[in-house]
Amino acid sequence: MTTADENELLVHTGPGTPGGNLMRRYWHPVALSEELPPGGAPLPIRVLSEDLVLFRDEAGRPGLLHRACPHRCADLSYGRLEDGGLRCLYHGWLFDVAGNCLEQPGEPAGSTYKDEVRAVAYPCHEVGGLIFAYMGGGAAPEMPEYEFLNVGEAHRYVHRSDLECNYLQSLEGNIDPVHLSYLHRPHKRADARAVPGSDDKSADMYYAEDRAPRLDLEHTEYGIRIFSVRNSGPENQYVRVTNFIMPNSAAIVGQEGRVNEGYAVHWHVPIDDTHNMRFDLVINRVNPIDKVKYRSREANLYGPDGKEERRARNRYFQDREAMKTENFTGMGRSFNVHDAFASESQGPVHDRTREHLATSDRIIVQARRQLIEGIEAVQDGREPLGVIRDPDKRDRSELVVMSQVVPRTLDYKDAWKSMVPRQSAAE
Ligand code: FES
Ligand SMILES: [Fe+2]
Structure with missing residues (x-):
């Protein structure tokens, strides 16, 4: 469990706070x-x-x-x-x-x-x-060489939205693979894209069929590599590889292009302790992104009148009929709205002592631990995880996102290395 003292360390990011001092190293x-x-x-x-x-x-x-x-x-x-x-x-x-x-x-x-x-x-x-x-003192660290920042302009889409809650609870939604089987679930197949290695199944079909994925992780130089493994018949398993990036972003599968052509990054920057900016970066390293399509998807952020945004004050325009016919939440099709509901409804600053953490929260627990270790590193005068001072160590090509069916005989912890072509930046 997360104690009251730990929660205090994690949620405050203003000047002079331990959490704020950590944030200011990046x-x-x-x-x-x-x-x-x-x-x-x-x-x-x-x-x-x-x-x-x-x-x-x-x-x-x-x-x-x-x-x-x-x-x-x-x-x-x-x-x-x-x-x-x-x-x-x-x-x-x-x-x-x-x-x-x-x-x-x-x-x-x-x-x-x-x-x-x-x-x-x-x-x-x-x-x-x-x-x-x-925003830290002294010389700025190196900017990591992330693929998602270095693809050409035609291969990326960026969007910003603001959330009315502490950054960490918004961030935690991105490193919680289990919620995909619930919060974002459509009633019909919504994703036309087949997962590589599957028999024409889409990711949302796997989420619906196996709602208790096995979670596993590896600690990396940037944060945590997250494995979520779902059943796919007797021979195979459906494996997703996503990432927690210290201290406040995540690289996840997303909905762009054909599966594994790209991915999405959600970066949650504290405005103050009760608000955060969510930056969405979507990349496709193979094909240019259809930005018109993404701009029209933003319309999904709005309620039935097409004018007012779905927010807590209007209960995200939740529609009980749509909960029977369209999707799990009845809050429209935008994942951003579902995520806003989940994190904002935890309160302006989530009190983690009220939780009952379960097996399915394993990644969340590890990410909180990494953040607290980062806070301790800064307090001890050491660099926290992921801060780069050596320009020769900027490479972040080991940050890989994957959605794939792989044979059960293959160790999924190696699958991303052998089955995904090296993800390198498109020019
Ligand atoms: S120049 Fe006087 S207040 Fe800015
Ligand atoms: Fe989500």
């Missing part, structure tokens, strides 16, 4: 690139309980500063983008993406006071259609 996405087009308005954002402004200077470089101007704390997100930085509206002080104060036009000629003032600035890095920030 790069996190803070916005989609498309949210900040060249010349676009600065974005007021909140990340890890800090109020920030994200902006792009005239050279196109993203910058992330504390939102309160260092002078007398007016909101910099209202500022003007000009002269190589962001200019505060109140008295015209000008800051660049590194936090340098370039101008203080109200000060006497010859004043050097601007050289003594800095805005708190966090390094940014743009890759994979996302703007990442490093």
Whole structure:
């Protein structure tokens, strides 16, 4: 079980908290690139309980500063983008993406006071259609070489949504293979794609037929490789390989292209302790992604009137009739909505001491343990798991996602190595 003390460590990510200190050792996405087009308005954002402004200077470089101007704390997100930085509206002080104060036009000629003032600035890095920030002190670590960040623009789709609960309970849904047999279950075959090695069966047919998968795991240099194994006749078994990536993302099977052409990543970044941003990255390394299809899928986030989003305040527009005819939840077809219900209904900050953890929660328990070990590592002055300091160790090609039927004679822990072609980035 998770104790009250452990839960306290896990859920708080504000400045100075042990969990916040862990989070601040890693790069996190803070916005989609498309949210900040060249010349676009600065974005007021909140990340890890800090109020920030994200902006792009005239050279196109993203910058992330504390939102309160260092002078007398007016909101910099209202500022003007000009002269190589962001200019505060109140008295015209000008800051660049590194936090340098370039101008203080109200000060006497010859004043050097601007050289003594800095805005708190966090390094940014743009890759994979996302703007990442490093909010820890000292030099930023290396950015891991994830396939999902490095496929070409045509091979990826990115989407952001916000959830009204602590990041960890949202994250935990992604590393919980058992819920696929319930929460997302359609009443009819919904996925036309046959699982490789199967007799024209789709993944949702396996979830429906075997609702108690065997779970297994391996500890890796990035987190946890998760195996969920379901029955597929006397000779075979259906194996899914998914991943927990320290400290707040997961790579899972997803619904893109033919099975095993790509996968999905869900990255849950704390806004504060009771809200998180969910970044969805979908990749297909073989074929370009049909983005029109994904944009139209976003319509599934909305209720029957097509206007109001399915949220807790409207009970996700749950329809009892649809529970009989369409799917398990009666909340429409979007997995994102089902996931939002599951994590938001646990409360703004889930109290894990109320749980009754079972065999099927094995992966969740291990992930919490890894996070607590990470917190302890930071407290001891060590690097937590997955932080890369050596540029030669950025490779993350061992992060593989798989959905496949394999013979029972084959050790499923090796199956992903031999049966999946090396997943390498499409150009
Ligand atoms: S408060 Fe920003 S320049 Fe004075
Ligand atoms: Fe889910």
